[in-house]
Amino acid sequence: MRQVKLGLWGPEISEVCFGSLAISPLQGRVTEEEGMLVLKYALEQGVNWIDTAEIYDNYGQIASVIKAYPDVRIVSKTYAVSAKEMYVSLEKARTALNRDTLDFFLLHEQESALTLKGHSEAWEELLIAKQKGIVRWIGISTHAVAGVRAGALQPGLDVIHPILNYQGLGIIDGNLPDMLEAISFASELGIGIYAMKVFGGGHLTNDPEKAVEFVHRVPGIQAMALGMSSREEVDYNLRLVSGQKIPSELREKVKHRKRKLYVADWCQGCGLCIDACPQGALQLEKIAVVNDKACVLCGYCGRACPHFCLKIV
Ligand code: SF4
Numbered sequence: 001m002r003q004v005k006l007g008l009w010g011p012e013i014s015e016v017c018f019g020s021l022a023i024s025p026l027q028g029r030v031t032e033e034e035g036m037l038v039l040k041y042a043l044e045q046g047v048n049w050i051d052t053a054e055i056y057d058n059y060g061q062i063a064s065v066i067k068a069y070p071d072v073r074i075v076s077k078t079y080a081v082s083a084k085e086m087y088v089s090l091e092k093a094r095t096a097l098n099r100d101t102l103d104f105f106l107l108h109e110q111e112s113a114l115t116l117k118g119h120s121e122a123w124e125e126l127l128i129a130k131q132k133g134i135v136r137w138i139g140i141s142t143h144a145v146a147g148v149r150a151g152a153l154q155p156g157l158d159v160i161h162p163i164l165n166y167q168g169l170g171i172i173d174g175n176l177p178d179m180l181e182a183i184s185f186a187s188e189l190g191i192g193i194y195a196m197k198v199f200g201g202g203h204l205t206n207d208p209e210k211a212v213e214f215v216h217r218v219p220g221i222q223a224m225a226l227g228m229s230s231r232e233e234v235d236y237n238l239r240l241v242s243g244q245k246i247p248s249e250l251r252e253k254v255k256h257r258k259r260k261l262y263v264a265d266w267c268q269g270c271g272l273c274i275d276a277c278p279q280g281a282l283q284l285e286k287i288a289v290v291n292d293k294a295c296v297l298c299g300y301c302g303r304a305c306p307h308f309c310l311k312i313v
């Protein structure tokens with residue numbers, strides 16, 4: 001697989017990062033063991049870095065697989081606000097992933113300069129961890145144009161993981177041209193950038209070639225995280241990204257099943273999930289109701305529901 005350099009001072013990594021949300025309990029598409037086999041298969045095919053997050057709750061799953069792949073790099077993310085919370089997040093990742101040194105650690109879902117300011121203590125702690133050699137590269141993930149712009153100016157930041165797809169789906173504060181401009185600005189500063197939601201959370205799977213080609217052509221983007229929950233999806237995605245023809249049997253097997261967020265009929269209408277959705281895709285009408293057009297199937301709302309009503313099916 002093609003190796004790329006992540007920004008001016010980032011490492012060489014495969015163009016595809018394994019998006020482990022798709023094998024995590026948060027999305028619940030596969031069992032833990034099935035997910036481990038898919039991840040192992042992807043690593044055997046040359047994918048050499050994995051995207052995860054504290055909330056994906058799958059450090060153990062990843063740790064079991066990477067035992068045999070000590071050079072595979074891991075990105076994790078945290079919602080930590082205070083220095084103490086960041087310290088706890090870092091220690092949790094180091095222990096659970098069984099790695100003394102973490103490769104990448106990001107502040108999760110930063111929306112703007114204001115959000116970053118609110119997380120300044122956590123960022124300072126991350127900078128200290130970087131100085132001590134506990135983390136190699138630090139950054140943010142974001143669904144917002146203002147998040148990319150603010151991240152680019154954040155002292156010590158190495159990497160940004162923004163949402164990007166050819167329809168601009170999931171951008172919470174602007175449109176596609178705005179996001180491209182922000183990405184260009186960040187990349188000119190030497191920041192490493194890898195895209196998320198290239199297929200728009202499943203909305204753009206009718207033309208996957210177009211979705212991948214679009215991200216390929218954005219000059220500031222070096223790599224992309226792709227969620228995969230079966231061997232066939234691994235084969236399919238790796239072929240897509242390397243521009244190889246996809247055999248019709250494989251295309252048929254992977255035929256992106258239309259997924260959606262399902263709200264169980266035992267929903268209590270408590271509304272706790274509404275604020276948990278970064279896309280504003282949930283509203284309360286006696287029970288929680290999903291706007292399928294706005295939902296990018298991230299699964300983040302699921303953890304907010306005390307009654308386990310939300311599931312991607
Ligand atoms: S409704 Fe849930 S799955 Fe859909 S975008 Fe919002 S948080 Fe993500």
Ligand code: SF4
Binds near residue numbers: 269271304308
């Ligand atoms: S948090 Fe769960 S129970 Fe409450 S409104 Fe949302 S889906 Fe329903």
